[in-house]
Structure formats: C-alpha cells, structure tokens
Amino acid sequence: MTASAARTEPRPAPRKRAGNGAARPNDADEIGLDALVGHAGYAVRRFQIWIFQDFIKTLGEVDIKPTQYSVLTVIGANPGLSQMAVAKRLGIERARLVHLLDSLEQRKLVKRVKSKADRRSHALHLTAPGETALAKFKRLAAEHERHVVEKIGKENRERLLQILAGFT
Amino acid sequence: MTASAARTEPRPAPRKRAGNGAARPNDADEIGLDALVGHAGYAVRRFQIWIFQDFIKTLGEVDIKPTQYSVLTVIGANPGLSQMAVAKRLGIERARLVHLLDSLEQRKLVKRVKSKADRRSHALHLTAPGETALAKFKRLAAEHERHVVEKIGKENRERLLQILAGFT
DNA sequence: TATTGTTATACTCTATAACTATA
DNA sequence: TATAGTTATAGAGTATAACAATA
Numbered sequence: 001m002t003a004s005a006a007r008t009e010p011r012p013a014p015r016k017r018a019g020n021g022a023a024r025p026n027d028a029d030e031i032g033l034d035a036l037v038g039h040a041g042y043a044v045r046r047f048q049i050w051i052f053q054d055f056i057k058t059l060g061e062v063d064i065k066p067t068q069y070s071v072l073t074v075i076g077a078n079p080g081l082s083q084m085a086v087a088k089r090l091g092i093e094r095a096r097l098v099h100l101l102d103s104l105e106q107r108k109l110v111k112r113v114k115s116k117a118d119r120r121s122h123a124l125h126l127t128a129p130g131e132t133a134l135a136k137f138k139r140l141a142a143e144h145e146r147h148v149v150e151k152i153g154k155e156n157r158e159r160l161l162q163i164l165a166g167f168t
Numbered sequence: 169m170t171a172s173a174a175r176t177e178p179r180p181a182p183r184k185r186a187g188n189g190a191a192r193p194n195d196a197d198e199i200g201l202d203a204l205v206g207h208a209g210y211a212v213r214r215f216q217i218w219i220f221q222d223f224i225k226t227l228g229e230v231d232i233k234p235t236q237y238s239v240l241t242v243i244g245a246n247p248g249l250s251q252m253a254v255a256k257r258l259g260i261e262r263a264r265l266v267h268l269l270d271s272l273e274q275r276k277l278v279k280r281v282k283s284k285a286d287r288r289s290h291a292l293h294l295t296a297p298g299e300t301a302l303a304k305f306k307r308l309a310a311e312h313e314r315h316v317v318e319k320i321g322k323e324n325r326e327r328l329l330q331i332l333a334g335f336t
Numbered sequence: 337t338a339t340t341g342t343t344a345t346a347c348t349c350t351a352t353a354a355c356t357a358t359a
Numbered sequence: 360t361a362t363a364g365t366t367a368t369a370g371a372g373t374a375t376a377a378c379a380a381t382a
Contacts, residue, residue, distance in 0.1 A: 031253060032246060033241070033336060034244065035309065037329075037336075039309065039313060040219065040313065040316050041216070041219040041234060042238065043328070044212060044328070045220070045234070047212060048212045048213055051208065051209040051212060055209055066210075070210065073201070074199065074204070076202065078199050082340075082341095084339080085199060091214065093372090093373065093374070094340080095343080095373095096374095097341095118340080118382070119340095119381060120340040121341075121381095122341075138203055141203065144209075145206065145207060145208065152332075152334070156331040159327055161208060161211060163324045164214070164215045165211070166319075167218060168201060168205075168211075235349095250364095252364085261349090261351070261352095262363080263366080264350075264351095265364095266365060266366085286358080286359075286362090287358060287359085288356095288357065288364070289358095289362090289364075337382100340379100340380085341380090341381105342377100342378080342380105343376100344376085345377105346374085346375085347372100348371100348373075348374100349372075350372095351368100351369085351370080351371100352369085353366100353369105354366085354368105355365080355366075356364085356365080357363085357365105358362085359362070
C-alpha cells in the first residue's frame with residue numbers, strides 16, 4: 001500500500017454527530033460526505049455540472065449549448081455525414097438529433113442535403129454562415145477552456161484529458 | 169512548450185474529407201472529433217455517462233440511483249440534517265429533494281422527524297432497515313468503484329480524485 | 337426484412353414560481 | 360420579512376415504440 005492508498009473500500013463514517021439537541025450541522029459546509037468522497041462518479045458529476053455551466057455562460061452570447069457545439073464541430077470536420085453517423089459518433093439518440101438539427105437548420109447554420117447514394121439518408125453540411133459562426137463558437141469555447149485551466153490548473157487539465165482519452 | 173503541450177488553442181481541422189462522391193465515413197468509427205478532443209468537458213461528460221450507467225446497473229438489484237445513494241449516504245453520516253442542508257450540500261434543488269425523500273420514505277429507508285427547535289423544518293434520519301440497506305448499497309457501490317478501476321486503472325482513478333477534490 | 341429519418345409518448349432532471357406554516 | 364417544506368409547471372434530456380420511405 002502506498003501513501004495514496006486505494007480508497008475503494010467503504011471507510012468508517014466520520015464521527016457521527018449526536019442526533020439530539022446538540023448543534024447539528026444544518027448551517028455550514030461542515031457536512032461530511034462520508035463514502036461519497038471515495039467515489040470517482042461523485043466528483044466527476046459535480047465537475048461536469050460546473051464545466052457545462054461555464055460553457056453555457058461563456059457561449060451564452062451566441063446561444064450555443066455543449067451538445068449543439070459538438071454536433072456543429074463534427075459536421076464541420078466531416079461534411080456529408082448522415083444523421084445516424086453523427087448520432088452514433090456522439091452518443092446522441094437519433095430521435096433527439098432530429099430536433100437538434102431542426103433548430104440548427106432554422107438558424108441557417110446547417111443544411112440537410114438529400115443523399116443520392118442512399119435516398120433514405122441526409123448528408124449534413126454547414127452553411128457558409130454556419131462555417132463563420134462555428135469559427136466564432138470555437139474561439140469562445142477556447143475561452144471556456146481557459147476557465148477550466150484557471151479552475152484546476154494547466155497540468156491537471158492535461159492529465160485529465162489523458163486519463164479520459166478512451167472516452168471519445 | 170513541453171511534449172504534452174497545452175491544447176487549449178483551436179487546432180487545424182484534420183484533413184477534411186471530400187464532400188463529393190468519395191467514400192464518406194458514415195460507416196465506421198473513423199469520424200474525427202476535431203476541436204472536441206481538446207475540450208475537457210467533452211471527455212468528462214462521456215465518462216460521467218459511462219460511470220453513471222455502470223453505477224445504475226451495478227446497483228440495479230436494489231434499485232438505487234446515484235442521487236438516491238448520495239442522499240442516503242449524507243443522511244447516514246449526518247443524522248438530523250434538515251432538507252435544506254442536504255439540498256445545499258449535494259447541489260440538489262430543494263423542490264426535487266422533496267420527491268426524492270417521498271420515495272425513500274415510502275420505501276421505509278428514511279424518516280422525516282418534526283424538529284422541535286424549528287417547527288418549519290424536518291430532521292432527517294435513516295430508519296433501522298435504512299441503515300442495514302445503506303450498508304448493502306455501500307458494498308455494491310464499492311463493487312461499482314472496482315469497475316472504474318478496471319476501466320481507467322488504479323493510479324488514474326487516484327489522480328482523478330485528487331484533481332477533482334475541489335468539487336466536493 | 338432491415339435501416340434512415342421522423343413523430344409521439346413517457347419519464348427523469350432542472351429551473352421557477354407560488355403557496356403554507358412557521359420564524 | 361424571510362425561511363423550510365411543499366406543490367405545480369415548463370423545459371431539457373433520455374428511452375422507447377411505431378410509422379413511411381427506401382434499401
């Protein structure tokens with residue numbers, strides 16, 4: 001066992017407070033998380049909420065959410081993709097992608113082109129204004145990414161990306 | 169610049185495919201993510217989805233979701249907490265906690281006790297069967313945590329917990 | 337028969353607002 | 360006035376199922 005021993009096992013609850021009239025920690029941030037501190041999922045979820053909130057705020061002026069950004073980015077880098085291909089790649093339900101694309105198409109950022117090879121499917125492309133807009137979104141997203149660096153540090157962000165590289 | 173240089177800046181899109189009749193990557197996993205690979209939020213979100221799915225599956229036999237587990241754990245470690253205190257500590261809307269507690273109370277895992285100090289608030293406690301059940305949930309959660317280790321490795325999980333320790 | 341895009345439904349989660357009873 | 364718990368509503372997000380057009 002190293003100094004940073006595995007904390008996979010449930011550890012004894014930190015001194016339970018008396019449930020009686022004694023001062024209970026209803027007030028401050030002295031409420032113990034107990035086993036939660038040993039669960040990666042808890043920290044990851046809280047971090048994910050923080051990071052999405054910052055993304056939404058930073059790209060608020062252009063009204064682009066993380067999922068919309070991911071769809072635009074993938075279409076921009078792979079013009080002609082079908083809706084199924086985008087949905088599978090990003091782990092979005094194809095039924096949901098329909099509504100996402102409806103919105104992006106109404107905003108004239110994306111266009112659905114009827115595929116000649118397979119007339120069931122649509123080839124997805126950015127419009128000319130869509131290309132311009134995406135460039136701006138990427139600049140704002142880079143600004144958001146700098147907020148992440150400010151929050152957890154440059155090296156920690158690098159490590160995080162390396163650790164999670166498998167979850168493409 | 170080190171070998172693992174910062175990838176905060178938007179990088180040139182990897183060779184765009186021809187949008188014409190050439191083979192488009194609608195089929196395989198050769199679809200480039202472009203700028204998304206440089207965003208911590210994307211990897212974190214994908215990982216968070218994976219980890220929650222594994223948690224839900226691993227604790228499926230006892231029908232406990234991550235949020236329910238977090239509520240039970242915090243009440244177990246801090247008996248007598250008010251609903252507001254739990255909601256604030258875990259970042260849950262107090263309106264939503266009402267329904268979560270309704271469900272947990274119906275399952276006889278938690279009880280709401282009228283507080284004598286402040287008759288507006290409820291002191292939250294685990295029931296006796298709730299204590300027993302939580303012990304089992306913690307064992308299953310530890311099993312889930314071992315799946316995380318299998319997925320990303322023991323050291324990487326440790327590093328992740330350290331990096332995200334601030335997001336309590 | 338199977339697949340693509342679509343529509344529809346239901347359930348969860350999030351975000352608000354308003355109400356009540358207490359403080 | 361303000362707060363704790365509750366109720367209600369609307370909007371995302373997720374999970375399904377079913378349908379039309381096409382393969």
